[in-house]
Amino acid sequence: MSVVKRASVAALLAPLLVFATGYAESRPLEERAAECVACHGPGGSSSTPGVPSISGQPQFFIINQLILMREGVRPVAAMADVLKGLKDEEAVALAERFSSTPIVRSDETADPALVKRGAELAVKMRCASCHMPGYEGSEQMPRLSGQRIDYMIDALKAYRDDKRPGADTAMTAVVYGASDADLAALAHYTATK
Amino acid sequence: MRFTRKAALGGVFLWAFAAGAAYAQQPSGMSQIDRTNQAASKQDPGLRPHATPPVATPAEKLPLDKIKLPAGFKAELWSSGHPGARSMVRGDKGTIFMGSRTIGRVYAIVEKDGKRETKTLLQGLTQPNGLAFRDGALYVFAINRVFRYDNIESKLDNPGDPVELTQAFNLPPEVHHNWKYVDFGPDGKLYVQVGANCNVCEVNPGIHAQIRRYNADGTGMEIVARGVRNTVGFDWHPATGELWFTDNGRDWAGEEGPEDELNRLPKGMEGANFGFPYCHANGVVDPDIRKPDACAGVVLPAALTGPHSAGLGIKFYTGKMFPAEYQNIAFVARRGSWNRAQKFGYDVVIARPQADGSAKIEPFMTGLLDEKANAFFGRPTYVLQMSDGAMLVSDEQNGATYRISYTGAK
Numbered sequence: 001m002s003v004v005k006r007a008s009v010a011a012l013l014a015p016l017l018v019f020a021t022g023y024a025e026s027r028p029l030e031e032r033a034a035e036c037v038a039c040h041g042p043g044g045s046s047s048t049p050g051v052p053s054i055s056g057q058p059q060f061f062i063i064n065q066l067i068l069m070r071e072g073v074r075p076v077a078a079m080a081d082v083l084k085g086l087k088d089e090e091a092v093a094l095a096e097r098f099s100s101t102p103i104v105r106s107d108e109t110a111d112p113a114l115v116k117r118g119a120e121l122a123v124k125m126r127c128a129s130c131h132m133p134g135y136e137g138s139e140q141m142p143r144l145s146g147q148r149i150d151y152m153i154d155a156l157k158a159y160r161d162d163k164r165p166g167a168d169t170a171m172t173a174v175v176y177g178a179s180d181a182d183l184a185a186l187a188h189y190t191a192t193k
Numbered sequence: 194m195r196f197t198r199k200a201a202l203g204g205v206f207l208w209a210f211a212a213g214a215a216y217a218q219q220p221s222g223m224s225q226i227d228r229t230n231q232a233a234s235k236q237d238p239g240l241r242p243h244a245t246p247p248v249a250t251p252a253e254k255l256p257l258d259k260i261k262l263p264a265g266f267k268a269e270l271w272s273s274g275h276p277g278a279r280s281m282v283r284g285d286k287g288t289i290f291m292g293s294r295t296i297g298r299v300y301a302i303v304e305k306d307g308k309r310e311t312k313t314l315l316q317g318l319t320q321p322n323g324l325a326f327r328d329g330a331l332y333v334f335a336i337n338r339v340f341r342y343d344n345i346e347s348k349l350d351n352p353g354d355p356v357e358l359t360q361a362f363n364l365p366p367e368v369h370h371n372w373k374y375v376d377f378g379p380d381g382k383l384y385v386q387v388g389a390n391c392n393v394c395e396v397n398p399g400i401h402a403q404i405r406r407y408n409a410d411g412t413g414m415e416i417v418a419r420g421v422r423n424t425v426g427f428d429w430h431p432a433t434g435e436l437w438f439t440d441n442g443r444d445w446a447g448e449e450g451p452e453d454e455l456n457r458l459p460k461g462m463e464g465a466n467f468g469f470p471y472c473h474a475n476g477v478v479d480p481d482i483r484k485p486d487a488c489a490g491v492v493l494p495a496a497l498t499g500p501h502s503a504g505l506g507i508k509f510y511t512g513k514m515f516p517a518e519y520q521n522i523a524f525v526a527r528r529g530s531w532n533r534a535q536k537f538g539y540d541v542v543i544a545r546p547q548a549d550g551s552a553k554i555e556p557f558m559t560g561l562l563d564e565k566a567n568a569f570f571g572r573p574t575y576v577l578q579m580s581d582g583a584m585l586v587s588d589e590q591n592g593a594t595y596r597i598s599y600t601g602a603k
Contacts, residue, residue, distance in 0.1 A: 060244055064295075067247040072317025073297035088248050130241040139244035162368055165319045169336075170242060173227065173369040173391055 029093050035082045036094065045104035052151045056103030060139040062095035074165055105146035110192045118189025121182055125174060127190065135193040144190035152187035227391045228470075230481045234445045242531045243569075247296050249276045249592030256570035261560035262597065265516075268558070271585055271596040275300045275311050278587040278594060280374065280506065281577040282326045286346045289577070290331055291587065291594075294320040294372050299333060301349045302594075312349055322425070323373030325383060327409060332358075334373035334385065337366065339411070361411025365390075365400050370423040379434050382406040382413075388423035393443045393470050393481055402469050404438065418458055420491065422469040426506040426575065430546065431521050435460055437495065437544075439504035439525060442473055444532040451477040453504050454494035455525065455544055455552060465492045495544070496552040501530035502538035506575030506587075514582025515599045522546065524557065526573040526586060536562055539569045541576060541586055558586065558597065 036054070040046050044055035054062060068074040070083045070091070122128065130141045137143035144152065158164035159171040160178060175183065252273045260268040277293035278300075284290060289302040299315040315321065315333065323334025331345040333355070339362045340355035342348075362385070365371070370388030378384050389402040396402045404418040404427065417436065427438035436458040442451040451473035458465060471479050471487035474497055478487045498504040506526040510519045522545045529539035541558035561571040572590040579585060583598040 060246075064244075064247050068295070068297070071297050073295070073319065075317075092248070126238065129238050133239075138241075141241070162366060165368075169320075169369040169371070172367075176227070176369075176391065 026087050026090050029090070029097065032082070032086075032090060032094060033097055036098070039078065040098075041104075043101045043104065044098040045101075046148055046151075047107060049148070049150050050154065051148070052155075053103050053106070053147055054098045055101040056136070056146065057095075057099055057143050058137045058139055058141070059092075059095045059099035061137060061142045062098055063091050064140055066091040066094065103143065103146040106148045106191060108149045108191070110149065110188045114185045114188035115192055116189075117182075118185035118187070121186055122189055125186075127174075127186065130170070131190070135190050145193045147191055149187045149191045152191060153184050156183040156187060228394050228481045229392050229443075229445045233480065234447075236445060236448060236532065237534050240532050240534065243529075243572075243590075245277060245295055245572075245589055246592070247276050249274045250590075252593075255588075255591055255593050256561060257595065259560040259570050260558060260595065262558055265601050266597055266599055268586075268595045268597050271594045272302050272309055272311055273591070273593040275302075275313075276592040277589060278592050279574045279589050280322050280324050281575050281585060281587055281594070282324045282331075282376075283577065283579075284326050284331070284346045285329065287580070288346050288349065289585070290314070290324050290326065290345075292322045292324045292333075294322055294589075297321065297335075299324065303349065314349065314352055319368070320372040323375040323385070325375045325377055327377050327383075332375065332383065332409075334362075334375050336368050336371050336373070339364070358411045362407060363411070363414075367401070372425070374425045374427065376427060377409075378406065378436065379429050380406075381409075383409050384417070384427065384436070386421075386424050386427075388421075389469060392445065393422075393479060395470060395482060398466075404436075415463065417463045418456075418465060418467055420467040420469040420472075421456075422473075424456075426504070426526075428507050428509050428523065430457075431509050431511050433460070437507060437509075437523060439498070439507055440467065440469075440494075441503055442501070443470075443479070444501070446480055448500065448533050448535070450474055450497075450500040452497040452500050453502050453527075455496040455498050455504065455507070455523075455554075456492065457495040457550060457552075459492070459550070462492070466490055467492055467494075495546070495550060496554050498525065498527065498542070498544075498554060499537055501533040503528040503530060504538075507544070508576045508578055508584075510578060510584070512578050512582025512584075515584075519543075523552070524576045524584065525554075526576050528572045528574050528589065529562065529569055536564075536567050536569060538562070539572060541573050561588075 039051055040054050046053045069076050070086050131144050132138050135145035160175045277296035280292040282290050291300040297318045298313050299321050301312045301314040303310050318335040319337050321333050321335040325332040329344050331342045333340045339358040342352050342355045367390035369390040374386045376384055384406045387403045389396050398419045402421050403416050405414055406417050407414050421440050423441045424438040438456050440454040442453045468491040470482045471484050472491045476488045504525050504527050507523050509523045522543055525544055526541050527538035530537045539562040543555045543557045544552040546552050562569050571588040573586050574589045575587045577585040583596050586595045
């Protein structure tokens, strides 16, 4: 990380953070980030089924999810250990790191028929209004472009079935009652955008 | 009209049956419940909800200097550093309990040795926005669970296990528009919001889009208002005892509305219909869900509170600090719009009840919206009258509260 980058991290920390969590000392960013890439892949781009890429996500989205996981609002058993004692400013620094690392697109093979169907559905269901026209995400809305298809299929089902408590109920409302087949089509399409 | 609990349960089964049939006719792939006609909307398709930061703004960066009030009033910082600040209730011993949405926390703000301290009382709940206090107990309504913490003010450092009332209240599981607002009415009953779980859709009037009341233990459910899309705040007029509530209008039907509502439930009309999904605002017929005589029998609002303005908390003022003309008028916090290109709201307004049962809306706390830049600095969500007559306003965006006091016109 260049000197210039470090400066920008510090600048971000200052305005964002005051909440004293009362946890132990912060740990070095490198040490924390090394734990993340063990699961999320080099640079945060995952080639492991079921594990999402976190590279190239909006910084706000990553901060939000890390804090929601730490608080137990979105319980993720796999991450419980690494999030123990995570301070707000550490979440901000990790998010800065991974959001500024470009995503290596998932190597899963998208089904062209599903991509076509997904494209039609995405227009009707207004997916791009929140996730942005290029599906690169914005603030609390995650990047879908390049994300793992298998992970997104599971995520969409979880929203539909009220099994992913999260930042907002908006996603649950969007996919209310949608079929598994339609959710798969949406994942195939948005991943390839 | 009053539904007993049995009737409501019967409604569940009927609804499940009817819903199955209705779903088959939906264009496949559309959200099965939302009946918005995307193609007909002329609004910028890029509009999307604003993010709520999970971390608080440092005290020195708070937008206090932006806040404008009528002559004689002043705003000062009361508390900060609690992300997601929303609903507020006061305990008998002066603790301010504060609910939130995304961050899933309930805070307790206490004064100790002349200093104010914020504790994170509860964590990991799903949008615990519904708080009420009665007989020493704090009632906490998250989207999916209901708890009662007895004698809470003597165990703020370790609240222990609550009495779980989830089953007794038996609220519907759908999450959307079901972050709760709750409060005890003058009749001692606990009033509970149950929103429509969509932007606009046909709801079963026995389950969604209502205000209900219960005995404090969750028994004796009655529906007091129907056709209410999403109220997130209510209070009772100090003189008439009538229920007044905010209600947020639907999205994607235009920049100018249908406008949000401030409603009054006239005495003796428990169970009345407020129009959703067929009839909005001052008799605006829904463009997507039609039925003949859409507004017949609908109680129209006491006042319109502006397009997409998101009126949330409401409190009638009964304190001694503000001038006499503020007695029994309501303060309404407007969180501010997202489904509108030109931002609107982000303020606290006054609703002045009129002899005919309507209300006049006037500005009170402004300045958090820069209309020229189309940018906002904070989002007022709830108001609370303090024992000295000052008023607290919570700011969800910044994780802070402001104390509004009257110091006399100078």
